[in-house]
Amino acid sequence: MSEPSAWLMTLRTPKGTLVTIATTRREDVQNAERSGRLVTCEAVCKESMLAAATLRAEAAEAERDRLAAAVERVRALHHNRMRGAYECAECRNDYPCPTLRALEGTP
Numbered sequence: 001m002s003e004p005s006a007w008l009m010t011l012r013t014p015k016g017t018l019v020t021i022a023t024t025r026r027e028d029v030q031n032a033e034r035s036g037r038l039v040t041c042e043a044v045c046k047e048s049m050l051a052a053a054t055l056r057a058e059a060a061e062a063e064r065d066r067l068a069a070a071v072e073r074v075r076a077l078h079h080n081r082m083r084g085a086y087e088c089a090e091c092r093n094d095y096p097c098p099t100l101r102a103l104e105g106t107p
């Protein structure tokens with residue numbers, strides 16, 4: 001293998017969690033080694049790093065869309081029905097109900 005053009009490093013943060021970082025700078029790897037936080041380091045070519053980043057971005061978009069659809073399903077359940085007063089059709093609380101307010105982030 002020729003000189004690697006990028007590295008994937010797994011580092012341990014001060015709180016003990018592991019994070020994976022991609023870098024194209026050798027000094028980042030050296031600094032991580034010196035800090036004692038380097039857990040693993042894998043040399044990769046930029047193309048495979050880009051491919052992995054694309055896969056991660058696509059997975060994140062799919063997860064975002066899945067969560068947005070779930071929120072919409074909940075919002076549709078907790079709709080307003082008029083019965084002389086504003087009332088949630090699902091949980092029968094005053095409208096907007098606590099579930100809707102939680103979705104909106106309003107108190």
Ligand SMILES: [Zn+2]
Nearest residue numbers: 078088091097
């Ligand atoms: Zn409700």
